[in-house]
Amino acid sequence: MTARAGLSLLLVLLFAFWLALLSGLPAQAQSSVRAPDTAVNTFDDPNADGPPNTLGTESRSAFWSALKQGEIATTSSSTADGKVMQTLGEQWRLFRTQYILKYSGWVLVAVVGLLMLYYLIRGPMKIKDGRSGKMVHRFSTAHRVAHWFIAFVFLFLALSGFVIMLGRPVLTPIIGRDANAVLTSAALQGHNLFGPLFIFGLIWIFVKFVRGNFFQMVDFKWIFKLGGLFGGHVSSKKFNFGEKSWFWLLVIVGSVMSISGLIMLFPWLFEDLRFLQVSTILHAFGAVTLLAVALGHIYIGSVGMEGSLDSMVKGEVDENWAKEHHDLWYEEVVGKTAATTSDNKGESA
Numbered sequence: 641m642t643a644r645a646g647l648s649l650l651l652v653l654l655f656a657f658w659l660a661l662l663s664g665l666p667a668q669a670q671s672s673v674r675a676p677d678t679a680v681n682t683f684d685d686p687n688a689d690g691p692p693n694t695l696g697t698e699s700r701s702a703f704w705s706a707l708k709q710g711e712i713a714t715t716s717s718s719t720a721d722g723k724v725m726q727t728l729g730e731q732w733r734l735f736r737t738q739y740i741l742k743y744s745g746w747v748l749v750a751v752v753g754l755l756m757l758y759y760l761i762r763g764p765m766k767i768k769d770g771r772s773g774k775m776v777h778r779f780s781t782a783h784r785v786a787h788w789f790i791a792f793v794f795l796f797l798a799l800s801g802f803v804i805m806l807g808r809p810v811l812t813p814i815i816g817r818d819a820n821a822v823l824t825s826a827a828l829q830g831h832n833l834f835g836p837l838f839i840f841g842l843i844w845i846f847v848k849f850v851r852g853n854f855f856q857m858v859d860f861k862w863i864f865k866l867g868g869l870f871g872g873h874v875s876s877k878k879f880n881f882g883e884k885s886w887f888w889l890l891v892i893v894g895s896v897m898s899i900s901g902l903i904m905l906f907p908w909l910f911e912d913l914r915f916l917q918v919s920t921i922l923h924a925f926g927a928v929t930l931l932a933v934a935l936g937h938i939y940i941g942s943v944g945m946e947g948s949l950d951s952m953v954k955g956e957v958d959e960n961w962a963k964e965h966h967d968l969w970y971e972e973v974v975g976k977t978a979a980t981t982s983d984n985k986g987e988s989a
């Protein structure tokens with residue numbers, strides 16, 4: 641069995657396992673406080689006198705259920721602003737369970753599935769002219785340390801965050817309630833500890849990489865040719881349109897996640913509960929978006945493209961890789977080197 645076939649088989653098995661774990665999710669994520677289908681509905685019953693309650697002979701659960709879903713009713717109580725119930729919490733809870741918890745796992749499954757399919761059909765993008773053996777400097781040690789710092793922190797936060805978010809529906813059926821409780825508690829402590837490190841890493845990555853990541857005219861040509869995904873050569877400077885978009889997505893969505901994370905870490909700073917509710921939703925939505933795109937980035941940066949990992953591991957890339965993927969940058973680097981060499985010759989002459 642070749643290495644590629646072995647890797648493909650491993651990926652398929654991992655994917656099938658993940659799919660099996662997630663398949664229990666929708667049934668688990670249903671609302672737990674809604675009235676059961678068999679409850680007697682007296683909400684519209686014109687003969688039902690007096691305030692609704694659940695202690696009488698007839699169930700009033702449908703009435704309370706309707707209230708929780710936003711149905712307006714009033715009370716004569718002077719202490720409740722005339723409103724029977726504050727329903728925002730229930731709306732938030734339902735949105736979380738019915739959309740975020742239910743679909744976030746599936747979005748990630750779909751992304752991994754598509755990447756695997758692409759890999760199985762196209763395989764890794766090879767350097768067309770093969771490796772030349774001559775290397776060109778691409779990233780300094782400081783750039784690489786900043787990159788691996790945020791990559792490590794991000795992946796830890798993603799893993800612990802998904803244990804917190806999906807542990808109950810996905811992991812409890814496999815490892816049991818007690819083990820899941822211990823794991824989730826540990827994940828929560830780790831997540832709270834590493835969160836602020838992400839903010840530090842984000843500022844660091846911004847400072848180190850912002851140069852070269854502003855969009856330019858040449859990027860439109862890249863979009864037009866879909867980045868050469870389906871063939872054809874695309875010119876690019878140090879970073880292409882895809883890399884620039886990843887950089888700005890990370891900066892913008894990463895900032896939203898940092899702010900919403902801080903609000904959740906220090907909830908007492910905000911009196912209005914809505915800040916917290918919006919924060920939890922933005923945080924989960926941002927996490928799924930960033931992780932989905934990060935998976936694509938990790939694919940291209942490792943097994944998906946021959947020679948690209950060298951830039952972040954060794955700090956230099958093969959000359960043929962540079963010519964093929966970042967030709968305008970390569971010409972700049974060669975031009976600068978030639979100028980420095982001739983300057984030096986001039987000085988020593």
Ligand code: HEM
Binds near residue numbers: 778794886934949950
């Ligand atoms: C763990 C797996 C990862 C691998 C193998 C990987 C690989 C790479 C490689 C090879 C590059 C350089 C591309 C080039 O030379 O043009 C790069 C750039 C970059 N990576 Fe990663 N990466 C990983 C994870 C991450 C994560 C998790 C993040 C962010 C949370 C991240 C953020 C970045 C950024 C911001 C750049 C610079 C892109 C630009 O400025 O346009 N990487 N990565």
